[in-house]
Amino acid sequence: MAAAAHVLVFPFPVQGHINCMLHFATALVGAGVHVTFLHTEHNLRRLGGRASASSPAGSPRLRFLSIPDGLPDDHRRSVADLLELYKSLAAEAMGPYRALLTPSPTTGSRAADVGVDPTGGFPPVTCLVADGLLPWAFHAAEELGVPAIAFRTASACSLLLFELGELPFPAGGDLDESVRGVPGMESLLRRRDLPSLCRRPNETDDVDPALRVLVKLSAHSGKARALILNTTASLEQSALAHIAPRMRDLFAVGPLHAMSPAASCSSLLREDDGCTAWLDCQADRSVVYASLGSLATISRDQFTELFSGLVAAGYPFLWVLRPDMVEASQDAALQEAARGAGGSKARIVAWAPQRDVLRHCAEGCFLTHAGWNSTLEAVVEGVPTVCWPFSADQQINSRFVGAVWRTGLDMKDVCNRAVVEKTVREAMESAEIRRSAQALAQQVRRDVAVGGSSATEFDRLVKFIKKLSTSSAVLGQ
Structure with a gap:
């Protein structure tokens, strides 16, 4: 009898990475695979009972375990x-x-003393799928005879950029100069479309340490048994074609949130449960939803410009104002002031059930930081977007939204209330943008449906994992 496949899924412990890797985990469970999802102790405590609620109904094949991250519980774990x-x-x-x-x-099984039954009725771990930001996890697994697969949570185009782009670019250069060295994007990418950490403030500054790490990790992905990307050829065909020869195998299996057999509760922040009721009271396509994700921090001036532009645009808006989002502010006082300034047209929340908001009929456009999860969620729902990117792959994602897919507008490097007002109005009123957004949504939904490119790739991936698992079990005997 073939050994049961049991995959250890290990994300880097921040919200965006947890989100898509948990969707992946639940999709594996739906395909009959046992999955252990590995949180940090800090994050599992934050999730509490919500973690177990992520298991697909009636399935005993998904469990949650934890390991320490070495930081005190009161550490902010912010983007900095x-x-x-x-x-x-x-x-x-x-x-x-x-x-x-x-x-x-x-x-005789692979298990850990983590405060629960070490096996939990699960078979031995036969395969690792770890975040591409955790190369030490790959090395340890392979040393112990467990085959390792890399999972990158960012877009394919950003991965290709970190591998081949000219990074960083010189200080004082023209931000609209074309970026060379990235095949398929020669006429598309400008320096301003690269991550902000690629910008040297002056000639004497050294390369940002985070940039060194990201470039190194991107190169490392090719050493794993395979690379999984949360994307589809409909969105990033050229980038995927150039990445594939650099990998031992490549699986484009997204958008995973649209493929998961059950909704997964992975939010480290409590979602406001009144959002849907508020949206129900608004007219169709009348609401602007604004969220800058789980990590971005902005100045008080930036907040004022963005917020004032939304008010001036004149539409009802739902604004996600995280407690730690605005620098040097008193959270409660700022939220109260925002509610007053927005009047009856504004709803201010600390966190929102984003997928539910984006699919609501009242949703008109999405003011976003253009993180890959948010970008994909807007794509699947056919929602026009206004992109104000912050870091990582967000700058290049926003360029694709505005210049390639034409499903929204790219507002990078500008934080002015008049520009915000004008851009939001255009995204809300442009029939062309809405047609492009809805057409792309239809194509991507075909990709994740039975027989579509992503669904077919996911089936191939499950077979690949089961084959690796059989080999792993033989070696472990």
Whole structure:
């Protein structure tokens, strides 16, 4: 009898990475695979009972375990601290992580003493799918005889950029100069479409340490047994074609949130449960939804310009104002002031059920940071977007939205209330943008449906994992 496939899914412990890798995990469970989803202890405590609620109904094949990240519980774990989190996790989690993969002398299975039944009725771990930002996890797994697959949560075009782009570019250069060295994007990308950490403030500044890490990690992905990307050929065909020869195997299986057999509750922040009722009271396509994601921080001046532009545009709007989003502000006072300034047309919340908001008939456009999860969620629902990117792959994603797919407008490098007002109005009123958004949504939905490119690739991936699992079980005997 063939060994049961049991995949350990290990995301980098921030919201955006957890989201799409949990959708992937639940899709695997739907395909009959056992999955252990690995959180940090800090994040699993934040999720509480909501983590177990993520398991597809009636399935015992998904469980949640945790390892330490080495940081105190009151540490902010903000976007400015990601490099510290990266280093601390690698230093502190290795022992407990290896224990999850190591055969137990008493049970014969790979398990860890993590405060629960070490096996939980699960078969041994036979395959690792780890975030591409965790190369040490790949090395440890392969050393222990567990085949490892890389999962990159960003767009394919950003991965290709980090591998081949001229990074960083010189200080003082023209931001509209074309970027060379990225095949298929020679006439598309400008320097302003690269991640902000590629910009040197002056000639004497060294390369940003985070940029060094990202470039190194992008090159490392090719060493895994395969690379999984949360995308589809309809969105990024050229980038995928240029990435594939650099990998041992490549699977484009997205958008995963549209393929998951059950909605997954992965939010580290409490969602406001009154959003839907408020939207129900608004006219169709009348609401602007504004959210800058789970990590972005902005200045008080930037907040004022964005907020004032939304008010001036004149549409009802739902604004996600995280408690830690605006620098040097008193959270409660700022939220109260925003509610007053927005009047009856504004609803201000700390966090929203974004997928539910985007699919609501009242949703007219999405003012977004253009993170890949948010970009894909808007694409699937056919919602026009206004992009104000912040970091990582967001600059290049926003360029694709505005210049390639033409499903929205790219507002990068501008934070002016008059521009915000004008851009939001155009996104809400442009019939051309809405037609493009809806046409792309229809194509992507075909991709994830039975027989579509992503669905076919996912089936191939499940077979690949089961084959690796059989080999892993033989080696582990």
